[in-house]
Amino acid sequence: MRPTFITGTKEYRIKVDKVDQFPPGDECYVSVIIMGNQFEAFVPSSTVDDKVPFIMGKMVGKTEKNVLISLAPSSMGTTIWEIPEDAMDNIVVLNNG
């Protein structure tokens, strides 16, 4: 289904299960299990708090039942997670919200 893009929307802190450095650049591998499915990404370290841990992202679009969360681009490209809308409350916190 063709997504509907949304501009100027909310920035989120997304809880993740695992954060590992990804050499050679200043980047990290992150992963999280959401409703039984594994989501992985490479993201810049500047968008990661490895103490909690969480990563920064932004809602950029919607499909019928899912939301599209864009993560900051890395040397491996841009990751866009398509997350069930029902799961959002459990994994994200509105930044400064």
Next chain:
Amino acid sequence: MVLSDNDILAAIDDGDLEITPPPGLNFLLKPSSIDPRLSSIIRVTRKDLVDQGELVDPTKLSDIRGKIESSTEPLEIRGDQPYVLGPGNFVLGTTAEKVTLSNALAARVEGKSSLARFGVAVHLTAPKIDPGYSNTITLELINLGPYRVYLSPLMEIAVLIVERLGTPASQVYTGRFSSPSSG
């Protein structure tokens, strides 16, 4: 549209493009590109750490990270002690410059002819840099030629071609983490 030197400077002035440290007019800035330099830390592949016949699943990001972590090691190179990239050798590197693109720009990293003439590629079929990117650029350096080639810190290592998108991209996140204490 590929940005010219004038377009690149205008994009920097407009905040669409940031190069850190800034490119000198007669140095990194070329008529239709910026030529970034090699940083002093490279990541050398240790063939002895790779089991013969070991498989990589490139669809699993954890596998990509794990294999790179386990089969390479960091090495600092100096001007008086350059790294010698021998025939068939492969190393990972990064640019000394950090590049930040707005959601209106994309870029491609390409090879320099002075290296290409001797069979040295600086990326392997993965030149695209997405809008919103803000980091140093990762390089995949491989010597496909017959000569041993010096790699020195701050040598001009690649060509960065910046392009303006027809319309700004929508699926771009350009923020960063800031701790509560840092405001």
